[in-house]
Amino acid sequence: MTTTTMTMAKALNEGLRRAMERDPKVLLMGEDIGKLGGVFRITDGLQKDFGQDRVVDTPLAESAIVGTAVGLAIRGYRAVCEMQFDGFVFPAFDQIVSQVAKLQKRSDGVYTMGLVIRLPFQGGIGAIEHHSESPEAYFAHTPGLRVVSCSTPNDAYWMIQQSIESDDPIIFCEPKSRYWEKGEVDLENPPQGLYDAVVRRVGTDVTVVGYGSSVKTMLRAAETAQAEGVSLEVIDLRGIAPIDFPTLVASVQKTGRLIAVQEAPRTASISSEIVAELTERCFYSLRAPGLRVAGYHVPYPPARIEEEYRPSVGRILDAVDRVMDFEG
Amino acid sequence: MTTTTMTMAKALNEGLRRAMERDPKVLLMGEDIGKLGGVFRITDGLQKDFGQDRVVDTPLAESAIVGTAVGLAIRGYRAVCEMQFDGFVFPAFDQIVSQVAKLQKRSDGVYTMGLVIRLPFQGGIGAIEHHSESPEAYFAHTPGLRVVSCSTPNDAYWMIQQSIESDDPIIFCEPKSRYWEKGEVDLENPPQGLYDAVVRRVGTDVTVVGYGSSVKTMLRAAETAQAEGVSLEVIDLRGIAPIDFPTLVASVQKTGRLIAVQEAPRTASISSEIVAELTERCFYSLRAPGLRVAGYHVPYPPARIEEEYRPSVGRILDAVDRVMDFEG
Amino acid sequence: MIDEELVQLLTPEGERVTHPDYASTLTGEQILSMYRDMVIVRRLCNESTSLQRQGQLALWAPIQGQEGAQIGAGRALAPMDFTFPTYREHGIAWCRGVPPEDVLRLFRAVSTGGWDPQKYRHHVPTIVLGNQVLNAVGYAMGIQRDGADEAVLTFFGDGASSQGDVLEAFVWASSFNTPVVFFCQNNQFGISTPSSTQSRVPLFRRARGFGFPGVRVDGNDLLACYEVTRAALENARAGGGPTMIEAYTYRMGAHTTSDDPTRYRVDAEVEVWKHRDPIERIKALLVREYQTRPASFEAVAEEAEAFALKLRDDVLAMGRPDPLSMFDHVYAEPHPLVEEGRREMAALLAQEGAH
Amino acid sequence: MIDEELVQLLTPEGERVTHPDYASTLTGEQILSMYRDMVIVRRLCNESTSLQRQGQLALWAPIQGQEGAQIGAGRALAPMDFTFPTYREHGIAWCRGVPPEDVLRLFRAVSTGGWDPQKYRHHVPTIVLGNQVLNAVGYAMGIQRDGADEAVLTFFGDGASSQGDVLEAFVWASSFNTPVVFFCQNNQFGISTPSSTQSRVPLFRRARGFGFPGVRVDGNDLLACYEVTRAALENARAGGGPTMIEAYTYRMGAHTTSDDPTRYRVDAEVEVWKHRDPIERIKALLVREYQTRPASFEAVAEEAEAFALKLRDDVLAMGRPDPLSMFDHVYAEPHPLVEEGRREMAALLAQEGAH
Numbered sequence A, B: 001m002t003t004t005t006m007t008m009a010k011a012l013n014e015g016l017r018r019a020m021e022r023d024p025k026v027l028l029m030g031e032d033i034g035k036l037g038g039v040f041r042i043t044d045g046l047q048k049d050f051g052q053d054r055v056v057d058t059p060l061a062e063s064a065i066v067g068t069a070v071g072l073a074i075r076g077y078r079a080v081c082e083m084q085f086d087g088f089v090f091p092a093f094d095q096i097v098s099q100v101a102k103l104q105k106r107s108d109g110v111y112t113m114g115l116v117i118r119l120p121f122q123g124g125i126g127a128i129e130h131h132s133e134s135p136e137a138y139f140a141h142t143p144g145l146r147v148v149s150c151s152t153p154n155d156a157y158w159m160i161q162q163s164i165e166s167d168d169p170i171i172f173c174e175p176k177s178r179y180w181e182k183g184e185v186d187l188e189n190p191p192q193g194l195y196d197a198v199v200r201r202v203g204t205d206v207t208v209v210g211y212g213s214s215v216k217t218m219l220r221a222a223e224t225a226q227a228e229g230v231s232l233e234v235i236d237l238r239g240i241a242p243i244d245f246p247t248l249v250a251s252v253q254k255t256g257r258l259i260a261v262q263e264a265p266r267t268a269s270i271s272s273e274i275v276a277e278l279t280e281r282c283f284y285s286l287r288a289p290g291l292r293v294a295g296y297h298v299p300y301p302p303a304r305i306e307e308e309y310r311p312s313v314g315r316i317l318d319a320v321d322r323v324m325d326f327e328g
Numbered sequence C, D: 001m002i003d004e005e006l007v008q009l010l011t012p013e014g015e016r017v018t019h020p021d022y023a024s025t026l027t028g029e030q031i032l033s034m035y036r037d038m039v040i041v042r043r044l045c046n047e048s049t050s051l052q053r054q055g056q057l058a059l060w061a062p063i064q065g066q067e068g069a070q071i072g073a074g075r076a077l078a079p080m081d082f083t084f085p086t087y088r089e090h091g092i093a094w095c096r097g098v099p100p101e102d103v104l105r106l107f108r109a110v111s112t113g114g115w116d117p118q119k120y121r122h123h124v125p126t127i128v129l130g131n132q133v134l135n136a137v138g139y140a141m142g143i144q145r146d147g148a149d150e151a152v153l154t155f156f157g158d159g160a161s162s163q164g165d166v167l168e169a170f171v172w173a174s175s176f177n178t179p180v181v182f183f184c185q186n187n188q189f190g191i192s193t194p195s196s197t198q199s200r201v202p203l204f205r206r207a208r209g210f211g212f213p214g215v216r217v218d219g220n221d222l223l224a225c226y227e228v229t230r231a232a233l234e235n236a237r238a239g240g241g242p243t244m245i246e247a248y249t250y251r252m253g254a255h256t257t258s259d260d261p262t263r264y265r266v267d268a269e270v271e272v273w274k275h276r277d278p279i280e281r282i283k284a285l286l287v288r289e290y291q292t293r294p295a296s297f298e299a300v301a302e303e304a305e306a307f308a309l310k311l312r313d314d315v316l317a318m319g320r321p322d323p324l325s326m327f328d329h330v331y332a333e334p335h336p337l338v339e340e341g342r343r344e345m346a347a348l349l350a351q352e353g354a355h
């Protein structure tokens, strides 16, 4: 096993590089991704090595980035589109839900829409408005799309490659607050399937499930809970759409308690989906209702108070208390 | 009580007329809403009576319809924007989630965004693609917006007026397949609050909740179930965001069983939200998991097979059987 | 219709006029064959309208009056070019070889596409106005990367010209100098809205401000539409970048069979345009210049009738799709929710079947 | 910089030039006062940059080099006009009377707005590129309906000029002939992307194709920016409809304090533009033509220093907002989820407080 330590940003960069080396049809598109290497430097150095035709600094229009990626897909290319920030994916929303999500169907399978839309998502970096959004539920709700999120450098490295290889369109959510954290990357063997949920910490009392930057928060909560004698099983969802329910069911059948964590607001969200579906699948296993720890029902707040908005260790532990003490 | 019989289309038309008569700041904007009266004739005759400045035939661009409505709101106007069909709201998505939903907050309450976006939504009229979508979950998930849906001419008449009077932005979902069905309209007294859920049929065994065109389907299912000895309590949600949970809780505490119905796909949807939240609120009342009867996870199909896609009496009754027979 | 900015090679009376930049290169034989295309496509349109009236189609979007623009543009294509239509490019579909009954699948509501877009190099219909124009530019970016001698022809209407997607496509096409030709059929209406609402100046002028040429052509003049499109496509293939063509024409019929144009326009206007019929114009030319005999026109008419009969049969034979087909091709790779839905529906159908 | 299409009333050396359409109407006193504005705004910018370096601001978007464009445009406004900025219009905010510390609230990450937009008739910053341009056109539609003698001035950059929203705004402004002036600061970059990626032809030419005039003005020439904007606003108020102004300038600093421009541009270019500094140019004019004494410049400099000190104090005094304030003003009317969140957070905060 050849492993190297690198940041998630570097792992993504390396993953993109490998995908581009492997398949000449892969190209990257986005704002400032060439010379600048992207505002997060995820594409650093790639234009120098692969040229302007494969690492395309585009005019400033997200609908066009995605709309032309669709045309490139029809022509047999695989575009990896960078949205500079989560909050700027919305100008492209129409192309995503009306064309990207539907064209395989509309062409009766003649087209494959093997394109990837990279979104640096979630908050936690002290940014100004529109730079800390969590729009994954919009995409998960849309048939024809797939959504994934990485939480470690190793997953970043492999999942970006698996996403590019996929013939389906994938919204690839990158927890921007974790870009600079280091981790081991196994350069030889992919960890598991792109949509497989992974138990990051085994536990017995409560299943806590989330994705992206929440994984680290959940793990911290598990540490604290352990000290207080409560054992949390922490699951990294990875596949946001589709969700790997068998893995979640197995965990909840064991623990009997469920908490779903996300930064996005709660209404009609991924955590709503997890709670609703697991309630259906594990009705008699659940000793308390599944709870959701989510962003509040407000626009993402100014960064000085963002940590009060985001699911914190404290809020997760509060939910743990509630499911542990639940008596209806 | 002065009641008159009219179609939902006419009730909306009359409601718009009354709102315009009452408040000179109310204006209507949309594609083909003037001379033509809109493709569904909801605005029929209004341009003739209120002039081109108050019933504005716009250029063909939805982002601009909503984007200019925002500017009009800042200037103190109340724009009622018609999206010609549900599937054409997506070009305006960015303006809706980035500006409409956030500007009250961003201006610290100096602005009010009292605008209404009318969406003829759901399927059932044999239309071609993009004309039968149910995008309500996207909006319900977005803090700063409100979402409602009418299911009767009386509600249409009153809810459109209440929506226009509201200082908050409202996505107003009109079940287009019910436009031509007639009902009694009370021209004097509004039925209830804009977001209040209403029990349309009292029952004891299962709470069945939905909105828009599904209400009629649920009522038909209740008829059939009655014949088979099962009593359904049918609730018309009306307020999709926020949801009137107290009314739902009261019903589920009584029946102990819950089915949420919608045409939209199931993942991260309104029905997910209803099931998740009611599980939390009524954990010990529920004798079976709340079930969801929803559109399948596919793009809305060609109209010849749309009735297999939409929640049907058969599918609702199937879910009824499952909650009645539930043994885990 | 004396307009210096309008490219015309044939008067409404079918008399030739010269133009400094464009000359007709078509032979009499080619013109007759394109005449045949126009007649057949109009027949397709009429047949579809009656099929709709008889409840056999859910909807129909007629093209009467626009046959000259569509057959002119469609016949200017090289086989390897790729086209991105709206929902109204029946004439283009015909030129591309799409089986006519396939064109009707969308309108019979048995499909959301209708044909194999790669086989005919003709994208499936796009209903969300303007989306396809960006897709077309992306396809053209692919052509550039392949170094292929191909071009893209994409369509939109005067109404759609106001959509951000179309305008962004102009930016991109110019910025990347892509081999794409924007063909705007200004049929003067977006449903009820007159094109003057979309622009106070002629639409073709927009292109110039984005850095590439715009041309306004008489959209009811087959010869002019052919030559202008051919030149623009050739220029694109040769690396000359994008062109916008505004084909100035008129929607003689309703927007769709659901529409009632009497609410927003006067008969007199329609009458004026009847005299500019693209088919009659070519017929006059053929008679005058090529001495085409009545027998030839009759032969075309008969062929069109036979065509219509077959079309009708083909459409009536189109059964209701298997409801389970809605689960096909949603994704290229297996998806648990799709499979769950398929199983659920199969069980429900079996249950119903059992009753 | 000899460009026939560029309106200039002052050379980089501060010498007057004449223009057939525009003449300077400003008195020496006015020019000095605008000089003062430019100096203060630049000082604000420098102070903010150091505040950011010291960790007191989350981010800063500098305007060095664009002071001429912004003070020129800003001082051309009538009090009742309304402005729609991006995130970089600090000079406009200054002219509108927005308290300078309010401009920094967004960048200190204590607010997502910062000032009372109705009071100063200056909309809150818009970060999603292009959104505000449509909002501005809507506001102008309101002015029309009120029959008011007012106009709207809206800002965007060369990068944002590619966004569908900006282009749709052009369509609408033209179609409804709204009293709106589009002020595009072409500072030649959208972060790292050169403006040539957004357009191969000068941006101002785009307007003409949409049916209204476009003017390119030397953005580093205060006098020209003032006159061109004033004329366009007057024309708009008089019912003459929209104008697009492209202020051709240069972003001397980084895109924001997070940016590293050495990655994508060469120092030599920046050097060239240093000689076109809008402030130096006006200073030269004041000295040459109005014999302004060093003492006057020193007084301005001192004022700017005092201003900066006060600004710093004001910023440092800006406390962390009450976390519970995130629940305020989300809706105008009560909302159960907002109230639930408020209660939950209050309880959590109380719990923490109790520890």
Ligand SMILES: Cc1ncc(C[n+]2csc(CCOP(=O)(O)OP(=O)(O)O)c2C)c(N)n1
Residues within 6 Å of the ligand: B031, B060, B062, B084, B088, B091, C088, C127, C128, C129, C156, C157, C158, C159, C160, C161, C187, C189, C190, C191, C251, C255
């Ligand atoms: C984004 C979007 N908005 C609205 C519609 C509804 N609609 C369908 S056709 C049409 C008019 C289009 O006019 P034009 O572009 O001139 O094309 P034409 O129908 O005249 O060929 C409208 C408004 C749509 N299909 N897509």
Ligand SMILES: Cc1ncc(C[n+]2csc(CCOP(=O)(O)OP(=O)(O)O)c2C)c(N)n1
Residues within 6 Å of the ligand: A031, A060, A062, A084, A088, A091, D088, D127, D128, D129, D156, D157, D158, D159, D160, D161, D187, D189, D190, D191, D251, D255
């Ligand atoms: C819709 C959208 N996409 C991307 C961004 C990220 N972004 C912020 S500023 C900027 C460059 C803008 O360039 P320009 O319009 O020229 O304005 P300038 O910053 O030069 O004043 C980008 C890409 C954004 N804010 N909004």
Ligand SMILES: [Mg+2]
Residues within 6 Å of the ligand: C157, C158, C159, C185, C186, C187, C188, C189, C190, C191
């Ligand atoms: Mg048209």
Ligand SMILES: [Mg+2]
Residues within 6 Å of the ligand: D157, D158, D159, D185, D186, D187, D188, D189, D190, D191
């Ligand atoms: Mg710029």
